[in-house]
Amino acid sequence: MDFIVVQFLNGVASASSLFLVASGLTVIFGVTRVVNFAHGSFYMLGAYMAYTLTSQLPRGSLGFWGGVIGAALVIGLVGALLEFVLLRRLYRAPELFQLLATFGVVLVVQDLTLWTWGPEDLLASRPLSLRGAVDVMGRSVPVYDLVLIAVGPVVLAALHLLFHKTRWGTLVRAATQDREMVEALGVEQSRLFTAVFFLGSLLAGLGGALQLPREAASLNMDLAQITEAFVVVVVGGMGSILGAYLAALLIAILQAFGIAIFPKITLVLMFLVMAVVLAVRPYGLLGRPQAVARVGGSSLAVALRPAGSWSKTAAAVVVAVLALSPLVLGDYSMTVLTEVTILALFAASLHFLMGPGGVVSFGHAAYFGVGSYAVAMAIKYSGLPMLVAVVGSPVAAGMLGVAVGWFCVRLSGVYLAMLTLAVAQIVWSTAIQWDGLTGGDNGLLGIWPDDWARGRWVFYLVILTISAGGILLLRRAIFAPFGYALRAARDAPLRAEASGINPGIVQWAAFVLSSALAGVAGGLFALAKGGVFPTYVAIGRSIDALLMVLLGGVATVTGPLVGTAVFVALQDELSRFTNVWRFILGCVIILMVLAFPEGVVGFAARWRRDPDA
C-alpha cells in the first residue's frame, strides 16, 4: 500500500513538470497554429539560464526562486523575440513551414548552448530547504516532489484566471476559435501572437528551470522533452490547458506504475497511450475539432500539371546522366549519390501523401524502417536472394500502412500527424528493444547485395531503376483519375463525396501506396548501407524526410527530388568539414524558409511565371 501511495505521488510530481512544458506548447499552438519544435529548446535554455542565475544569486530559497522566475522571464523574452524576428514572417506560408523554421532554430540553439555553457552537464546546488525528504507511510518522499505536486495545479489555476478573467485572456480564447474574426474586429494580431509566444516560452522556461533541483542541465534535454510534450498536448487535446494537465497526470501515473511492472517497455508505454486515446477520441481527451484557418495553408492547393514534352526530355536526360555517373565519380561520391537516389524515392513517397494527399505524416520513417528491416530479415534469416527480399519491403511496409492508414484517415491535421508519430515511435522502440529479432541497438549487419550486384555499375543501376520506377509510379498516380480524386478529397471533401468519391477510401489507398514505396526506399537503403539500425526509424529520419519535401516545395512534383539533393548535400558535406554543422544547417534552413516559403522548386516555378513577384 505504501508503495502504491508513494508511486502515485511520484507520478503526480512528474505530471507537473510535463504539464508546464506541454501547457506552453498547447497555448502557442491553440492561437498561432504553429507546431513549435523549438519549445524543447526553450525548456533546455530555461534549465541552463536558471543554473546561471541561481549560481550568481545568493544561496538559499530566495536566490533559488529568484533564479527560477528570472530564468522563466528571460526565456519568455527569447520566445517573443523569435516570434517577432522569424515566425511573424511565416504566418501566411503553408502551416508546416513554421515547423521547418522552428526545427532550424532547434539546431542553432543546440550549438549556441554548447558554446555558451560548454559540453559538461551542469548540476546546480539546491537550497537546503529543498534537499530533505518527508516521511510518507514509512518511505522518504523528497520535499521538492511535494513542491512540484503543488506547482502544477497552481499554474493551471493561474492560467485559468488569466484566460477567463482578463480581457487579454478573452481575446486569446477568441483567437483560438477564430483568429480571422478577431482580426476583423480590430484586434492587432501580431501583438497578440507575440504575447502568446512570450507566455508559452515562459512556461517552457519555467518547466526547465524547475527541473534543475532534480537533474543536471544537459544538452540532450531539448529533444528528450519535446516529443513527450507533444504527446501530452495531443492526448489532452490541442489548445486545451486542462486537457494537458489531465493527460500529463494520466501519462505520468501510468509510467510510474509501468516502471515497476514492465521495466523494459517504458519507452513504448507513452506512445501506446497516445495511440489508444487518438483511436478512441480523435481530438484528445478535451479537444475539439480544429477550426479551419482561412488564410495560409492554401498554397498547398496549387493545381499540378502533367509534364510537358520539354520536361519529359529533361527528366530523361537527368536519368541518363545519373545512369552514366559511375563512369566519372569516385567511390565515395557514388556512395553519396546512391544515398540521394534512394532518399529521393523516400521523399517522393512522403510528398505524395502530403501534397496531393493532404495527409501530413510526422512518422514516415516507420514505413522506411519496416521496409529496411523486412529486407534485412529476409536476407539474414531466410537467405533469400536480394531481389526477392526487396519485394518483401513494400509488402511489409504496405501492411503497416493498411493498419495505420485506417485510423489515420479518420483524423486530420495535427492529430493525424501525431498519430503517425506515435506509430513511428512504437516501431522504433520495438526495433531497439526486441533484441533477439532486430539485433537491438547494434541492428542487423552484413546485409550486402548479392554477388552479381556488387559491382558499382550494376548496384547503382539497380538502385536507380527501382527508385526512378517508384517515382514514376507516384507521378503516374498523381495524374491518373485516382490522383484527381485524391486532390478532390483534399480540397473539397464534401463536394468529392457528392460526386461519388469516398474521401476516406481514396486517402487510405494513398496512405498504403505511399507507405509501400517508403518501404522500398528503406529496403534499398539497407542494401546500400549493408545493415539496418533503429536510427532508420528514429524521429530524426522522419524530420529529415519532411525537410527534404518542404525544402523542395510541397506544391510541386519535382520539389522533393531537388529537396533531397540539397538536404543530403548540405548535411553530409557540412558534417565533413565543420563541427558546427548543426548551427550552419539550422541557419541555412531558416534562411531558405524565409527566402523560399514555397520551397526551392516552388520559388523557381513562380519566378518563371511571374519574374517580378
Added chain:
Amino acid sequence: MKIITAALAGATVAALTVPASAQQGPIRIGEMNSYTAAAAFTVPYRNGWQMAIEEINAAGGVMGRKIEVVSRDDTATPEGAVRVAGELAESEKVSLITGTFLSNVGVAVTDYAARAKVLFIAAEPLTNAIVWEKGSRYVFRLRPSSFMQSAMLADEAAKLPVKRWATIAPNFEYGTAFVADFKKALTARKPDVEWVGEQWPANQKLEAGPTVEALIQMKPEAIFNAEYAADLAKFVREGTTRNLFKGKPVVSVLSGEPEYLDPLKDEAPEGWIVTGYPWQSVDTPVHKAFLAAYQGKYKDYPRLGSLVGYVTMKIIAAGIAKAGSTDTDKMIAAFEGLSIDTTMGPIQIRAIDHQSTMGAWVGKLAVKDGKGVMVDWKYLDGKDYQPSDDEVRKMRASNR
C-alpha cells in the same frame, strides 16, 4: 534537377583534385568520433590525441614521415558512421581508421572495416562484440570491454557480505551487456548470490523517482549500476534523498571517470565502488609528465577520454613504426602482439582477439573539498581479466 547535375559536376572536380597520398608525404590517419552529439566526452578525447600527434611529429614522426590526421564527426549514428568511414578510406585515402565512442557505431564501423578490408582501431566503445562475436582481423580495440570491467568490479563485489542484488542500467546494448557480464562474473565468483530485480530505464530518459521507488521495493542488499551522464546525476540525487543507498553497497561502472563524476560535485555518492580515472593521484612519473603537459597545453585537467585519445595515437604510431609500412596486412601483423609502455602502464595488443590489455582504475568514491574523487584505488591490468583462449576462439569462430 539541374542542381543535382551541377552539384555532381562540382563533386567530381573536388574528388579529382584531392591529391593521392604520395609515398613520401605524411602518413594519413582517419579519425572519427561523436564530436557534436557527445561533446562532453569527445572534446577531451580530441585534445588528448592532438597532443600525442604534436609530440610524435615533434620527435620526427614515424619512419621519417609526419602523421596527418583527417578528423570527422561520425554523426553518432551507425549509418552515418559507415558513410564517414567510407569517405575516409575511399576518398581521403587514409592508411587506417580510428575512433568512435558509442558501441553501436563502433560495431557498424567494425562491419564496414571487415568488408572493405580497412584497418580499424576502435578506441572507446566498450561492447564485447567488437572483438568477439563481430570481431575480424581488420579490427582492434583499446579500452577494456564490458566483460573486463565487469570482471574487475565483480572481484570487489564478491568480497561484500551481501547476497541480494538489484541492477539498474539503461536499456540498450551498453547497459544490457554490462548487466549480463556482471551477473555472470559475480555468480561465478559467488554462486549463492540472488538477483532480486532489474530496472531498465530508457537511455537518458530516467524517471528517477518512480525508478528509485521500484528499486527500494525489491529490498536488495546491494545495487549494481550502469547509469551514466545526466541520468547518473538524477539517479544519485533521487536515490540519496529517498535513502535508497543507505547501508547498501553500490557497484557502479564508469562513475569514477571525471566525465561522469565531476558534474556531481559535492553530491558524489561516497563509498560507491567504481571504475574510473583518479587523475589527481596517479603518481607514476609518466603520468605526472602527461598531466603537466596536458594542463600546460589546455589549462584544464584531463578526463579519461583525454588519456585514451593520447594513448590511442601513441599505440597507432608504435604499430606503424613496427610494421615499417602502411600496408594493411603488414600493419595487422605488427599490431598483433604489439607491446608498448604507455601512460597507463605496459599494454599488449592480444593477437588472439585484437583486444588491448589496457586496464582500468577501480576504487571508491569520496568527497574532498566539495568535489568527487576516487580513493583507495588500484590500477588493474587488463591481461588478468580475460576469458580463456578456448572461449575466445569459440566466440570468434565465425569471423572474417
